[in-house]
Amino acid sequence: AQKITQTQPGMFVQEKEAVTLDCTYDTSDPSYGLFWYKQPSSGEMIFLIYQGSYDQQNATEGRYSLNFQKARKSANLVISASQLGDSAMYFCAMREGGNNAGNMLTFGGGTRLMVKP
Amino acid sequence: DAGVTQSPTHLIKTRGQQVTLRCSPKSGHDTVSWYQQALGQGPQFIFQYYEEEERQRGNFPDRFSGHQFPNYSSELNVNALLLGDSALYLCASSLRGPRTYEQYFGPGTRLTVT
Numbered sequence: 001a002q003k004i005t006q007t008q009p010g011m012f013v014q015e016k017e018a019v020t021l022d023c024t025y026d027t028s029d030p031s032y033g034l035f036w037y038k039q040p041s042s043g044e045m046i047f048l049i050y051q052g053s054y055d056q057q058n059a060t061e062g063r064y065s066l067n068f069q070k071a072r073k074s075a076n077l078v079i080s081a082s083q084l085g086d087s088a089m090y091f092c093a094m095r096e097g098g099n100n101a102g103n104m105l106t107f108g109g110g111t112r113l114m115v116k117p
Numbered sequence: 118d119a120g121v122t123q124s125p126t127h128l129i130k131t132r133g134q135q136v137t138l139r140c141s142p143k144s145g146h147d148t149v150s151w152y153q154q155a156l157g158q159g160p161q162f163i164f165q166y167y168e169e170e171e172r173q174r175g176n177f178p179d180r181f182s183g184h185q186f187p188n189y190s191s192e193l194n195v196n197a198l199l200l201g202d203s204a205l206y207l208c209a210s211s212l213r214g215p216r217t218y219e220q221y222f223g224p225g226t227r228l229t230v231t
Contacts, residue, residue, distance in 0.1 A: 004159075037222070043205055045160070045222035091159050102173040103150055103211050103220055107159030 004092050004108035012114050013082045021077040021111045023092030032096045034075040039089040087115045121210050121223035129229045130198050138193040138226045142210030149191040152207040166191050203230045
C-alpha cells in the first residue's frame with residue numbers, strides 16, 4: 001500500500017485565492033512526522049511546514065497551514081492568498097518513528113499547482 | 118550561511134560507467150541523506166549517513182554506495198550505470214537530535230545515462 005497518497009496530479013488556483021492540496025498517509029507507527037515541500041522548476045526542494053503526530057495544534061508558517069486530521073490520516077496543505085510564485089510541484093512526505101529513528105522521508109507523487117493571474 | 122550544495126549540476130554518462138556525486142551539508146548539520154527523483158515522480162530515499170556510517174538504506178541495489186567524510190560532506194557512487202538511473206539526485210542535510218525534522222535539500226544533480 002502507498003504510504004503517502006496525493007490524489008491531485010494538477011490544480012489551478014486564481015491569484016489571491018486560497019487552495020488546499022490533499023495528502024493522506026498510512027502508518028502503524030504512533031510517532032511520525034509529516035512534511036510539505038515545494039519544488040520549483042529549478043529542482044530544489046524547499047521545506048514549507050512540519051507537523052508531528054503528537055502536536056496538539058495544526059502547524060502554521062506564514063501563508064501555509066497544515067490541516068491535520070489524525071483519525072482520517074490526512075495532512076492537507078492550505079495556501080492562503082496564492083501568489084504567482086507559488087506555481088510549483090508540492091510534495092507531502094512522512095518520517096516514521098521518533099527523533100532518533102533516522103530521517104528517511106517517504107514522499108507522495110506530488111501535486112502541480114498553477115496560479116492564474 | 119551556506120545551504121546544502123551539490124556538484125556537479127548536470128552529468129551525462131554512458132551505460133556501464135561509474136559516477137560520483139558530491140554533497141556539502143548546511144553549516145552545523147551532521148547527517149546527510151540521498152534521494153533519487155525520477156522524472157514526474159516523488160523522491161525516493163537511497164541512504165543516510167551519520168558519523169561516517171550508513172545508518173538507513175532504502176530499496177536500492179548495492180551498485181549504489183556512499184561515503185561520509187569527517188567534515189560531514191558526502192559522496193554518492195553509482196556503479197554499472199543503467200538507463201533507469203537517469204534522474205535528479207538530491208542530497209538533504211539535517212542535525213541529529215530534537216530538531217531533526219529540519220531537513221534541507223540541495224539543488225540536486227541531474228544525471229543522464231545514455
